[in-house]
Amino acid sequence: MKILIFVGDEYEDLEVQYPRLRLREAGFEVVLAGPGAGVLYHGKHGYPVTSDAAIADLDPGRFDGLVIPGGWLPDRLRRDPRVLALTKAIHDAHKLVASICHGPWVDISARIVKGYRYTSSPAIRDDLENAGATWTDQPVVIDRNRVSSRRPDDLPEFARAILGWFAAR
Secondary structure (H helix, E strand, C coil), X not given: CEEEEECCCCECHHHHHHHHHHHHHCCCEEEEEECCCCCEEXXXXXXXXXXXXXXXXXXXXXXXXXXXXXXXXHXXXXXXXXXXXXXXXXXXXXXXXXXECCCHHHHHHCCCCCCCEECCCHHHHHHHHHCCCEECCCCEEEECCEEEECCHHHHHHHHHHHHHHHHCC
């Protein structure tokens, strides 16, 4: 199984690292993709990661799922049509789209939230509801091919839900 995680400057450090390590531990191949390949990016709290690939070079058919971390990164990513096309293609193939904190901003801009149940940072509740999602304040929400969580404290539930989603397939 191959999972894509978006990275770029100002990502929420734990929301990249925790899923990345849990997925690798479970035997998944994890690809970190940012605006550029081989670029060193820094999280909100200074933790560095180097991207494995450039978003523009990716084929959505090569991935079994996508993890979108929070931080300020999603606000930048949602302006990139290549990010939105990649996210929508993974969603349309009924593959996993998992987003945490402010990550659902990408889902909103990819126009894939209408009719889904979500949780997120309370700061973007209105954005999700205005885009047609039903928002709830829970550590994790699973709705069809979507897994969402609120914040770093919810990462254990988020990772378990991601792994559980794949185990059920």
